[in-house]
Amino acid sequence: MSKATLTISSKNYSSWSLRGWLLCRMAGLDFEEKLLPSDDPDIRAELLLLSPSFLVPRLTDGDVSVWDTLAIAEYLSELNPGAGLLPTERVARAHCRSISGEMHSGFSNLRSALPMNLKARFPGFRIWAGAQADIxxxxxxxxxxxxxxxxxYLFGAAPNLADAMYAPVCTRFLTYDAKLDADCAAYCQTIMALPHMQDWVTAAKAEPEELDELDVEF
Known part of the structure; x- marks a missing residue:
């Protein structure tokens, strides 16, 4: 049987690609990456928040094709329940799904004002009211x-679906110098120290492509 394939876009800019990739790693899935070029018009539109739907990540596993991040998480959880992508306890599992869904569908001001950019740092960045409310x-x-x-982690001793969903937020907080309390700052450090996150960040910083529209200060 051939390996599963995860189609992603820029590791520097694509928060949704990071989420899907982390979920596959957390689930222990043996998969190959297919990286779409950032000069593809559709991918460029998605990264600039101009696309009406998310094109990546897309997981192909045999005859299964899944292209929504939460659907990928549910598929991986069914494929390997022991990976712990969802809490075992019913109330915690419902809570995990709820906050993951909130990230999936919300926080549009944060997304537009503080785009993910792992190569950049903006000390003292001025965060406007709309994005601050999301934060x-x-x-x-x-x-x-x-x-x-x-x-x-958000649900105890090990990372799960919720941590994968909020991991790109941790990178944004670092990039734009968001003011955090001690517990939340420590959580961001814990996420960024994950070996999978370290691998992703290393690859992101090696990307040669730049999208000028995403390298501006708002």
Whole structure:
């Protein structure tokens, strides 16, 4: 049987590609990467938030094709329940799905004002009210998880679906110098220290392509 294939775009800019890739790694899936070029008009439109739908990541596994991040997570969880992508306890599992869904469908101000860019750093970046409201909501979600599950990850001792969904936010907070309390700052450091995240960041920084439209200060 051939390996599964995960189609992704820029590792520097594509937060959705990072989420799908992390989920596949967390699930222990043996897969190959297919990297779409950032000069593809459709991919460029997606990275600039001009596409009406997400084109990547797309997971192909035999005769199965899954192109939505949450659907990829559910598929991987069914494929390998022991990977722990979802909590085993019913209430925690519902909570995990809820906050993952909130990230999946929300926080549009954060996405547009603070695009993911792993190569960049903007000390003292001015964050406007719309994006700050999104940040405040995300930090409230994290604190609620820390209180309920005691960390270091959102649902306890090991990373799961929710951590994969919020991992790109951690990179944004670092890029744009967001002001965080000690617990949330420590969580970002924990996520960035994951070996899979380190691998992704190393590859992102080696990418030669740049999208000028995403390299501006808002």
């Amino acid at each position: 405040d909501r995300i930090l409230a979600i994290w604190r609620e998880c820390f209180e309920a599950h005691k960390g270091p």
